[in-house]
Amino acid sequence: MTEIAASRCPRCQAVVAPPATYCPWHPVAMTPTTVPGVGEIVSFTTLHSAPEGFRSPLHIAIVELEGGARFVCHGDETRGLRIGSSVAIEAIDDVYYFSHLGALERARLFWRRAGHAGDRVNAIARSLAKRVLNRGTRAS
Amino acid sequence: MRPGKLGGSMPNVYIAGAGMTRVGRRSEPLQELMADAAHGALAEAGIEQPGMVVVAAMNPEEFLGDGNFASNVATYLGLADVPAIRVETATSSGAAAFYAAFAQVAAGLYDSVLVVGGEKMTHLATPKVSEIIGRSIDPYERSYGATMPALAGLITRALLARKLVTLREIAQVAVKNHANAALNPYAHFQQPVTPEEVMESRMVAEPLRLLHCCPISDGAAALVLRAQRTAVRVAGVGQGTDTLAVRHRDSLTSFKANRAAARAAFEMAGFGPERIDFAELHDAFAPFELISLEDLGLVPPGKAGRVTLDGETARDGRLPINPSGGLKARGHPLAATGIAQLVECVWQLTGRVGARQVPGRVALAHSIGGLATNNWVTLLEAV
Numbered sequence: 001m002t003e004i005a006a007s008r009c010p011r012c013q014a015v016v017a018p019p020a021t022y023c024p025w026h027p028v029a030m031t032p033t034t035v036p037g038v039g040e041i042v043s044f045t046t047l048h049s050a051p052e053g054f055r056s057p058l059h060i061a062i063v064e065l066e067g068g069a070r071f072v073c074h075g076d077e078t079r080g081l082r083i084g085s086s087v088a089i090e091a092i093d094d095v096y097y098f099s100h101l102g103a104l105e106r107a108r109l110f111w112r113r114a115g116h117a118g119d120r121v122n123a124i125a126r127s128l129a130k131r132v133l134n135r136g137t138r139a140s
Numbered sequence: 141m142r143p144g145k146l147g148g149s150m151p152n153v154y155i156a157g158a159g160m161t162r163v164g165r166r167s168e169p170l171q172e173l174m175a176d177a178a179h180g181a182l183a184e185a186g187i188e189q190p191g192m193v194v195v196a197a198m199n200p201e202e203f204l205g206d207g208n209f210a211s212n213v214a215t216y217l218g219l220a221d222v223p224a225i226r227v228e229t230a231t232s233s234g235a236a237a238f239y240a241a242f243a244q245v246a247a248g249l250y251d252s253v254l255v256v257g258g259e260k261m262t263h264l265a266t267p268k269v270s271e272i273i274g275r276s277i278d279p280y281e282r283s284y285g286a287t288m289p290a291l292a293g294l295i296t297r298a299l300l301a302r303k304l305v306t307l308r309e310i311a312q313v314a315v316k317n318h319a320n321a322a323l324n325p326y327a328h329f330q331q332p333v334t335p336e337e338v339m340e341s342r343m344v345a346e347p348l349r350l351l352h353c354c355p356i357s358d359g360a361a362a363l364v365l366r367a368q369r370t371a372v373r374v375a376g377v378g379q380g381t382d383t384l385a386v387r388h389r390d391s392l393t394s395f396k397a398n399r400a401a402a403r404a405a406f407e408m409a410g411f412g413p414e415r416i417d418f419a420e421l422h423d424a425f426a427p428f429e430l431i432s433l434e435d436l437g438l439v440p441p442g443k444a445g446r447v448t449l450d451g452e453t454a455r456d457g458r459l460p461i462n463p464s465g466g467l468k469a470r471g472h473p474l475a476a477t478g479i480a481q482l483v484e485c486v487w488q489l490t491g492r493v494g495a496r497q498v499p500g501r502v503a504l505a506h507s508i509g510g511l512a513t514n515n516w517v518t519l520l521e522a523v
Binding site for chain 1: 266267270271274280281284285286287289290293294295297298301342343344345346347348383384385386387388389392
């Protein structure tokens with residue numbers, strides 16, 4: 001799994017990615033950390049007149065990473081994507097892309113993260129339940 | 141109250157003169173547009189030389205290649221001997237410059253201050269203009285191609301997903317504001333639009349379409365502020381801020397900078413949103429009018445779309461919003477906008493706008509800087 005470089009504020013514990021020298025909310029130096037490149041779509045858009053240096057259509061998303069930070073990245077496509085969808089983030093040439101996780105990939109991720117067999121089953125069940133729920137709407 | 145802020149009562153500051161140019165595609169140099177607006181405001185105030193000049197311009201270096209812009213404008217205006225400063229807070233520069241002028245008079249440093257804001261950008265191609273305006277976005281987000289419409293698209297998608305507004309309600313903002321602008325000789329767009337035209341216009345940043353977005357406009361606006369009593373008093377000014385990066389925010393469907401600006405302005409005024417008779421809101425993107433209606437406390441949470449569709453914010457409604465046509469249809473000459481909104485409020489409060497006149501004694505103007513990183517709420521009262 002891609003690890004994303006981030007920073008944590010020693011005062012408020014806020015995590016931001018990519019790293020920042022100072023916390024946006026406190027004038028104190030941040031501590032380096034990393035967060036796993038998996039999370040949920042907060043929102044996404046497709047630009048049909050992309051700015052100079054980009055090709056249209058350009059997919060841009062805000063992803064809430066599991067480590068807490070919200071991250072901006074590109075995507076290859078948005079078919080089937082909705083707010084709340086689980087995505088994995090990968091870096092290609094230092095540029096981050098989200099990809100919408102299929103059921104198998106989701107199960108694999110939960111398998112790896114779950115501690116023992118019971119948790120694994122529960123995690124997969126939760127994941128599937130969430131997938132169904134996510135067809136409705138979610139708070140941003 | 142924020143730490144570091146002093147309370148205490150504020151001396152009265154009044155508006156003595158107001159002027160603006162027609163907004164749209166203009167062939168004159170920006171300095172000429174600003175002179176038109178400024179000389180109009182000064183003439184109305186009966187003042188040849190104000191105590192100070194505050195200039196608002198967002199990107200004159202990039203759009204025009206001109207720097208040292210306070211001196212540049214003051215000299216052009218024939219006010220080279222008058223102290224001049226420039227104020228910049230991205231797209232809310234006009235409102236911020238008004239605040240600087242207000243603070244000078246309120247502090248008793250000057251008896252009269254001219255504030256003049258303007259922008260000229262239609263001479264450049266749209267992608268170039270977007271890129272220049274986009275420099276006000278967080279550099280990391282910009283490196284992923286985020287433009288103002290892109291970020292507004294992300295916000296609009298979140299609003300729709302939470303069922304806070306519908307596409308029809310968003311379209312109604314554009315329909316209403318175009319209808320108002322059709323009665324405003326200073327407006328960029330004079331023609332009405334239908335909900336269908338809005339909802340079928342070209343997709344810009346999904347789900348945001350072309351007719352949800354304000355145009356690229358040239359124009360200038362000016363006000364003269366004085367300590368001597370006139371017919372319009374500044375009741376309150378409030379600023380609200382947020383992170384440059386949109387991704388650092390907890391919510392995409394409400395702007396913290398809106399809520400903070402409103403809180404500060406109403407605190408200074410000593411009254412609440414229930415006193416507002418009409419307002420000019422920053423509708424650079426149509427859904428922003430709906431977000432701001434709720435953030436500023438003008439309508440209850442979750443009701444902005446409904447009241448808009450029901451006509452409550454129309455010119456003849458209970459709470460007219462953007463009688464000028466708003467940024468959407470009057471146009472958005474960046475640093476002129478915050479001042480142009482206040483010019484409209486002054487003209488409305490003193491009964492000088494003809495067919496688009498709305499009744500009222502207390503007006504609110506709301507300006508968004510960047511993607512809601514530096515917002516302002518200004519309250520004017522007829523006295």
